[in-house]
Amino acid sequence: MIVKQIDAKDTYPIRSEMLRKDLPLDSCHFDGDNEDSTFHLGAYIDDKLVSVASFYLKNNEKFSEEYQYQLRGMATLHSYQGQGLSQALLRTAFPIIKANHVKLVWCNARISAIGFYTKVGFEVASEEFEIPGVGTHKLMFKYV
Numbered sequence: 001m002i003v004k005q006i007d008a009k010d011t012y013p014i015r016s017e018m019l020r021k022d023l024p025l026d027s028c029h030f031d032g033d034n035e036d037s038t039f040h041l042g043a044y045i046d047d048k049l050v051s052v053a054s055f056y057l058k059n060n061e062k063f064s065e066e067y068q069y070q071l072r073g074m075a076t077l078h079s080y081q082g083q084g085l086s087q088a089l090l091r092t093a094f095p096i097i098k099a100n101h102v103k104l105v106w107c108n109a110r111i112s113a114i115g116f117y118t119k120v121g122f123e124v125a126s127e128e129f130e131i132p133g134v135g136t137h138k139l140m141f142k143y144v
């Protein structure tokens with residue numbers, strides 16, 4: 001397995017399949033995807049991109065830190081799940097975020113993924129809330 005920095009457009013097929021099934025392809029384009037402060041990571045197995053995650057310099061008002069990163073678009077293709085790929089992406093991302101003098105990472109976690117985020121050290125910071133068309137989430141955070 002190799003982790004590489006990738007372009008926003010490289011994330012779209014996996015986002016579409018895993019996170020925006022049955023929604024139009026442009027629902028996979030997220031605000032800030034092409035900002036200079038944004039970065040996208042991908043895990044490759046046998047030259048195939050199988051897991052992605054994206055990181056945006058974006059504050060959530062629930063937290064007081066001056067600078068914060070938002071984790072979005074975290075997804076691993078079904079047949080590659082449970083092999084530590086998402087964890088490997090985060091292990092690569094956290095030092096990059098830290099090097100940018102940012103200590104807090106937050107995400108809107110799908111209910112079905114809360115177990116994953118907890119496992120990799122995130123904590124819950126809200127009650128459940130709905131993201132229309134996407135599903136039920138909780139706010140989670142981690143200091144890197």
Ligand SMILES: CC(C)(COP(=O)(O)OP(=O)(O)OC[C@H]1O[C@@H](n2cnc3c(N)ncnc32)[C@H](O)[C@@H]1OP(=O)(O)O)[C@@H](O)C(=O)NCCC(=O)NCCS
Binds near residue numbers: 051077109
């Ligand atoms: C959630 C998701 C990104 C995890 O990716 P993954 O590559 O399978 O995760 P990893 O293999 O790195 O998992 C790391 C650890 O978390 C555990 N884990 C993974 N998903 C889990 C879940 N849903 N609940 C509980 N634990 C989970 C793994 O078993 C592993 O534990 P281990 O270290 O004891 O072996 C993946 O299941 C996925 O793409 N889901 C669909 C899209 C999605 O919901 N994304 C999140 C949007 S908020």
